[in-house]
Amino acid sequence: MTFKTMVRKEKEQKSSFVEKDSAIVDGIDISGHWNKMYQPREVMNYDITPLEDLRALPGAESIGNCYQCAQCIGVCPIDNVGDYGPRKIYRKLQLGMNLLESVDLWQCTTCMNCLRVCPKEVNMIDIMPAAREKAILDGKEVPAELQEMFQNCAEYGNPMGESPRKRARWAKKADVEVKDLSKNPEPVDVLWFVGDYYAYHGRGNDAAQAMARVLTKLGVNFGTLGAEERCDGDSQRLAGEKGLYEMLAEHNIEKFNSLDFKKMVVSGPHAYNAIKNEYPKMGGTYDVDHYTQFLSAMMDKLKPLMTKEFGKKVTFHDPCYLGRHNGEYEAPRTLLNAIPGIQFSEMFRNKEQGYCCGGGGGGMWLDGFMADNINERLSENRVKEAIAVGAEVLAVCCPYEVSRFEDAVKSTGNEGKLEVLDIIEIIDRCIEE
Amino acid sequence: MGDILVVAEHLNGQLDEATFELIGMANGLGNTVVALIGGTDEMVSQLGAASKVVKVDAAADFNPESYGAALGAVADTVNPQVVLTTGSSMGMELANSLSAQKNWPLAVAATGVSANGSVKAQAALFGGKIIATTDLGSGPCIVAVVGGSAPADAGRKEGSPAVETVDAPAGAGKVHFKKLIMPESADVDITTKDVLVAIGRGIGSKDDIEVAEELAEALDAAVAASRPIIDAGWLPKSRQVGKSGLKVKPKVYIALGISGAPEHLEGMKNSSTIIAINSDKNAPIFDVAHYGMVADLFDVVEELTEALD
Amino acid sequence: MKIVVPLKQVPDLVEDLELNDDGTGLDYEYLKMKLNEWDDHALEEAILTKEAGDAEVIAVALDGEDVDKMLFTALAKGADKAVKITGANPYAGNHEMAKVLANAISGMSPDLVLVGVQSAGDSDGWLAPLLAAHLGMPSVSVVTGLQVSGNTATVHKEYSGGIMAEFDVELPGVIGIQAARQTPRYAPVSKVRQIQQSATIEEVAAGDLGDVVTSTVEEMKHPEKGGGAKMLSDVEEIVEVLKEKGVA
Ligand SMILES: Cc1cc2nc3c(=O)[nH]c(=O)nc-3n(C[C@H](O)[C@H](O)[C@H](O)COP(=O)(O)OP(=O)(O)OC[C@H]3O[C@@H](n4cnc5c(N)ncnc54)[C@H](O)[C@@H]3O)c2cc1C
Ligand code: SF4
Ligand code: SF4
Numbered sequence: 001m002t003f004k005t006m007v008r009k010e011k012e013q014k015s016s017f018v019e020k021d022s023a024i025v026d027g028i029d030i031s032g033h034w035n036k037m038y039q040p041r042e043v044m045n046y047d048i049t050p051l052e053d054l055r056a057l058p059g060a061e062s063i064g065n066c067y068q069c070a071q072c073i074g075v076c077p078i079d080n081v082g083d084y085g086p087r088k089i090y091r092k093l094q095l096g097m098n099l100l101e102s103v104d105l106w107q108c109t110t111c112m113n114c115l116r117v118c119p120k121e122v123n124m125i126d127i128m129p130a131a132r133e134k135a136i137l138d139g140k141e142v143p144a145e146l147q148e149m150f151q152n153c154a155e156y157g158n159p160m161g162e163s164p165r166k167r168a169r170w171a172k173k174a175d176v177e178v179k180d181l182s183k184n185p186e187p188v189d190v191l192w193f194v195g196d197y198y199a200y201h202g203r204g205n206d207a208a209q210a211m212a213r214v215l216t217k218l219g220v221n222f223g224t225l226g227a228e229e230r231c232d233g234d235s236q237r238l239a240g241e242k243g244l245y246e247m248l249a250e251h252n253i254e255k256f257n258s259l260d261f262k263k264m265v266v267s268g269p270h271a272y273n274a275i276k277n278e279y280p281k282m283g284g285t286y287d288v289d290h291y292t293q294f295l296s297a298m299m300d301k302l303k304p305l306m307t308k309e310f311g312k313k314v315t316f317h318d319p320c321y322l323g324r325h326n327g328e329y330e331a332p333r334t335l336l337n338a339i340p341g342i343q344f345s346e347m348f349r350n351k352e353q354g355y356c357c358g359g360g361g362g363g364m365w366l367d368g369f370m371a372d373n374i375n376e377r378l379s380e381n382r383v384k385e386a387i388a389v390g391a392e393v394l395a396v397c398c399p400y401e402v403s404r405f406e407d408a409v410k411s412t413g414n415e416g417k418l419e420v421l422d423i424i425e426i427i428d429r430c431i432e433e
Numbered sequence: 434m435g436d437i438l439v440v441a442e443h444l445n446g447q448l449d450e451a452t453f454e455l456i457g458m459a460n461g462l463g464n465t466v467v468a469l470i471g472g473t474d475e476m477v478s479q480l481g482a483a484s485k486v487v488k489v490d491a492a493a494d495f496n497p498e499s500y501g502a503a504l505g506a507v508a509d510t511v512n513p514q515v516v517l518t519t520g521s522s523m524g525m526e527l528a529n530s531l532s533a534q535k536n537w538p539l540a541v542a543a544t545g546v547s548a549n550g551s552v553k554a555q556a557a558l559f560g561g562k563i564i565a566t567t568d569l570g571s572g573p574c575i576v577a578v579v580g581g582s583a584p585a586d587a588g589r590k591e592g593s594p595a596v597e598t599v600d601a602p603a604g605a606g607k608v609h610f611k612k613l614i615m616p617e618s619a620d621v622d623i624t625t626k627d628v629l630v631a632i633g634r635g636i637g638s639k640d641d642i643e644v645a646e647e648l649a650e651a652l653d654a655a656v657a658a659s660r661p662i663i664d665a666g667w668l669p670k671s672r673q674v675g676k677s678g679l680k681v682k683p684k685v686y687i688a689l690g691i692s693g694a695p696e697h698l699e700g701m702k703n704s705s706t707i708i709a710i711n712s713d714k715n716a717p718i719f720d721v722a723h724y725g726m727v728a729d730l731f732d733v734v735e736e737l738t739e740a741l742d
Numbered sequence: 743m744k745i746v747v748p749l750k751q752v753p754d755l756v757e758d759l760e761l762n763d764d765g766t767g768l769d770y771e772y773l774k775m776k777l778n779e780w781d782d783h784a785l786e787e788a789i790l791t792k793e794a795g796d797a798e799v800i801a802v803a804l805d806g807e808d809v810d811k812m813l814f815t816a817l818a819k820g821a822d823k824a825v826k827i828t829g830a831n832p833y834a835g836n837h838e839m840a841k842v843l844a845n846a847i848s849g850m851s852p853d854l855v856l857v858g859v860q861s862a863g864d865s866d867g868w869l870a871p872l873l874a875a876h877l878g879m880p881s882v883s884v885v886t887g888l889q890v891s892g893n894t895a896t897v898h899k900e901y902s903g904g905i906m907a908e909f910d911v912e913l914p915g916v917i918g919i920q921a922a923r924q925t926p927r928y929a930p931v932s933k934v935r936q937i938q939q940s941a942t943i944e945e946v947a948a949g950d951l952g953d954v955v956t957s958t959v960e961e962m963k964h965p966e967k968g969g970g971a972k973m974l975s976d977v978e979e980i981v982e983v984l985k986e987k988g989v990a
Contacts, residue, residue, distance in 0.1 A: 136928075136930050137930055137932070137933060139927065142928065144925060145676065145677050147925075147928045148680075150928055150930075151928055154931055155754075155776065156756065160695075160699060161699075161756065162756065163756045163757050163758075163774075165757065200695075201695050202695050202717065203695075241930060241931065242932060243930055243931030243932025243933065243934070243935055244930070244931040244932075246931070246932070247931050247935075365676075365677075366677075367676070367677035368670070368673070368677030368678060369677075371664075371670070371677075403694075403695065403696065407694070407696070410634075410661070411661060411664060444901055444902070444905065445905070449902075494907070495907065496909070497871070497881065497882055497883070497899075497909075498880055521901070521902060522883070522884040522899060522900055522901050522902070523901070525867075525868060525883070525884075526871060526882075526883060528867065529867045529868050529871035529872055530871055530875070532837070532867055532872070532955065533871065533872055533874075533875030533876075534875070536953075536955045537955065538866070538955050538956065538957040539837075539866050539867045539955075539957065540865060540866060540957055541864060541865060541866065541867055541868075542864065542865065553960070556865055557965070558862065558863050558864070558865055558962075559753065559755060559759055559862045559863055560755050560862055561965065562755060562759050562964065562965070563759055563761075563768070563863075563962050563963070563964065563965075564962070564963050564964070564965050565865055565959050565961065565962045566959070566960045566961040566962075567865060567866075567957045567958065567959050567960065568957065568958045568959075568960045569957045570957075574957070577867075579988065580988050581985075581986075581987065581988010581989065582988065605880060607879075607880035607911065607912040607915070608880045608881075608882060608909055608910070608911050608912075609909060609910040609911075609912075610907065610908075610909055611896075611907075611908040611909060611910060612907070612908050613905060613906070613907050613908075614898065614905070614906040614907070614908060615904075615905060616903070616904030616905060616906075625904075627989060628989045651990075652984070652989060652990060653903070653989075654989075684987055684988070684989055685984065685987050685989050703755070705987070706983070706987050707971075708980060708983060709971060719970060719971045719973075720970055720971075721971075722970075722971035723971060723972065724971055724972050724973075724974055724979075724980070724983055725970075725971035725972070725973050725974065726973065726974045726975070726980065727973070733977055733980070736977040737977050737980055737981065740977055740978070740981050741981065741984075741990055
């Protein structure tokens with residue numbers, strides 16, 4: 001990797017002192033060390049052009065607000081396992097770092113924990129995408145994994161580079177009918193936005209199939225976009241590929257608008273964030289629920305269906321994009337608390353203070369890149385916490401997370417001790433066939 | 434029926450194995466004549482399975498321009514029905530050059546050739562997803578054959594075939610050979626290897642990687658790995674295959690003790706042939722592998738290495 | 743210096759390849775096409791050469807489905823000009839394609855033509871040497887390193903076992919690129935879209951092809967493959983497989 005961390009020599013920083021060999025003031029001899037005095041030090045002698053350039057980017061203005069209080073550093077999940085955070089970035093910018101060519105450009109997962117505590121509203125959720133977009137458009141080096149993901153999304157509409165035609169294949173093994181509205185556009189109550197990981201990842205397939213069964217049991221009249229669905233684009237947007245985000249969003253909006261449905265339900269928090277907060281800016285406004293919200297509003301119907309016991313110790317990981325970004329902490333907990341026989345306990349860092357899994361803001365495609373910058377994966381750190389609270393099951397409701405945490409369970413040597421399950425899988429297991 | 438002209442290939446003073454494969458193949462089709470451009474008498478003595486050798490005295494080092502012109506001159510004297518070249522970096526240059534010079538039809542990537550009246554070549558195209566049969570007419574024509582399509586033993590024989598010498602034509606002289614560059618053994622580029630022996634957590638310990646390295650050596654392959662092996666620091670990151678590592682598509686990918694997580698599959702599922710060895714019969718790697726074996730990898734690898742030596 | 747880079751679309755192997763009704767070729771109607779990956783390397787090498795010195799890069803392609811998008815992407819990556827050849831068969835074999843391209847390129851008087859060394863569907867040869875023959879230029883293929891100085895291109899041609907040969911090629915010449923010095927760059931979508939609005943693609947007619955040597959593909963079929971892995975029970979069988987694949 002040839003990323004440069006262009007921190008200038010802190011020459012001006014070093015203080016020097018003067019000492020007069022002989023000095024008599026008001027008749028008192030203060031020769032030698034008695035008169036030792038520090039030279040005035042220039043605190044502002046930095047070239048802050050890089051900082052000014054960054055601040056000039058639309059969206060990145062708030063970086064200039066930082067007054068170095070360091071509140072953010074204590075909560076930044078990357079700093080927890082590395083050396084990072086808004087305060088540190090601001091300081092390096094002051095010292096001449098060009099963020100667009102620095103490894104620091106790609107580390108932030110846009111988890112939003114710093115914004116929660118920052119008194120000056122330094123907003124990394126806007127700063128990072130703006131800076132990354134500039135770097136991409138200027139042809140700066142983009143980590144290879146991320147670039148490949150962009151390429152895949154541009155060509156195939158999903159980050160895995162799988163055939164778009166195979167997007168609906170998971171449905172064949174769901175044991176229930178999943179209406180493919182791209183083939184047969186009939187009116188439905190619920191348009192279910194399945195998402196890439198549910199559609200293509202092996203463990204995601206399990207969750208998708210569980211979801212199809214649960215919705216069917218609940219008698220929901222639902223359908224999907226089948227092979228016409230494309231990646232929601234939110235992670236691409238946050239990773240700085242705005243044009244790609246727009247292309248994907250335009251496609252999805254056009255398809256949504258061609259269908260007749262009352263409500264949209266999404267599997268993942270990233271799609272939720274995109275469709276709820278970003279698509280309206282492009283003219284697509286929908287009544288959208290994350291699946292935990294949709295189901296928790298139907299407890300009177302769902303609860304009687306869950307007749308099988310799930311007598312395990314369960315803890316829950318708040319996804320950044322459902323929790324901090326969209327303020328939803330209760331819906332997943334409502335579902336979990338309704339699981340028969342469940343022994344639920346919270347992790348130490350929960351809800352507003354939930355710890356990031358590392359997958360957001362493009363982090364899902366920076367695993368190899370980040371390995372050089374942190375001493376432990378965020379997902380590994382989190383898995384250890386789940387173990388520490390005595391959980392046997394780590395429940396999640398973000399499609400990225402099953403793959404991240406299952407891998408982390410193995411890599412921390414906890415295989416067999418902790419099972420990672422999507423909440424929808426737990427619900428499905430509790431429903432009698 | 435005309436003669437079959439086999440274009441011998443050599444590098445660094447050694448005849449390439451593929452030459453013998455081609456001679457073996459040619460002997461099944463008709464009377465075999467070998468074109469030896471820039472070769473030595475020592476090489477001639479290894480071409481005993483051919484009925485004749487047409488030799489061109491040229492520089493010992495391959496040059497696409499001058500060797501191409503020389504092959505044109507040989508073809509003029511032999512007037513073959515079929516010309517067989519290797520499918521290598523050199524063989525393909527000559528096949529194309531000859532086709533352009535003589536306006537003879539050409540089929541490449543061939544795995545088999547027949548010549549009953551009309552000449553037909555079979556080829557594996559589109560990464561092996563399509564098998565195509567091409568009709569090249571009654572000849573003369575050219576077929577570039579991929580390595581390993583026929584056994585080399587059938588065409589390997591000591592002897593002293595008749596030798597005819599053809600003068601090297603004056604070429605255009607615009608391509609100048611400078612030097613050969615030998616590989617630096619230190620850096621292994623797993624994306625360019627034909628064969629990869631890939632290890633996963635099933636290998637168990639760093640010391641046992643040796644077992645995989647021995648197998649790799651026997652196959653002229655490199656050792657690649659899943660991410661846990663890199664995480665553990667047992668192999669450098671340049672060997673990691675997968676989503677956050679390198680994407681590879683070798684001819685043969687041997688997966689030893691790799692479960693087949695989607696993140697690993699992303700990096701290797703386009704390999705032409707995947708052979709998986711895993712002790713768990715339900716390991717997902719078997720869903721993408723072309724060949725599988727449920728076994729302890731150590732039992733298999735040691736026996737396999739022995740069988741190959 | 744003027745560098746011409748012919749770009750070719752090939753079937754995307756991510757999709758299952760469908761055959762036409764009489765089984766003599768692919769059914770192009772249902773195929774997803776994409777830029778040949780080696781051509782992408784040739785384009786990258788051309789742009790790198792341009793960035794290292796002073797050159798004009800012209801991307802050329804035969805008209806066909808989605809070709810405009812491919813050419814706009816080439817412009818977004820740094821090509822200076824895009825030319826589309828109309829009235830030719832974009833799925834033709836390399837002998838025919840070489841003729842079509844030679845007609846169009848000879849008038850451009852390039853100093854260097856960079857071609858992807860191969861493409862997945864090549865059945866009748868490589869494009870670079872065939873094109874070079876029509877243009878009367880020297881050529882070297884399977885090149886992984888290219889350095890141009892004055893009228894000479896110094897190239898590294900790959901052989902087996904990691905051995906390479908260095909050649910000097912007097913220009914103008916045609917080089918078959920195996921791999922660019924660095925991974926082909928990514929063209930951000932917004933840049934491609936921007937260029938789509940502002941840039942134009944020049945068009946030239948294919949011209950007379952005369953007689954082209956062809957070989958006829960008589961039959962195409964899918965290899966036999968059952969679902970999942972074929973399970974083997976002893977090491978001998980693995981050795982057989984390795985031999986069959988030509989690696990043992
Ligand atoms: C964002 C992200 C990126 C990732 N990127 C990559 C990547 O680039 N590359 C990658 O590889 N992974 C990657 N992973 C990790 C991936 O999810 C898996 O954890 C990893 O691939 C598992 O490696 P493995 O198959 O070696 O180990 P395991 O899954 O533990 O499998 C070991 C296998 O060995 C078998 N075995 C054990 N002993 C023996 C024996 N004696 N003989 C035969 N078989 C035996 C077992 O049955 C098992 O199937 C990534 C994960 C994430 C979340
Ligand atoms: S919390 Fe805000 S003001 Fe304080 S150091 Fe961090 S970014 Fe700066
Ligand atoms: S958004 Fe999260 S990862 Fe990014 S700087 Fe703030 S706390 Fe750190």
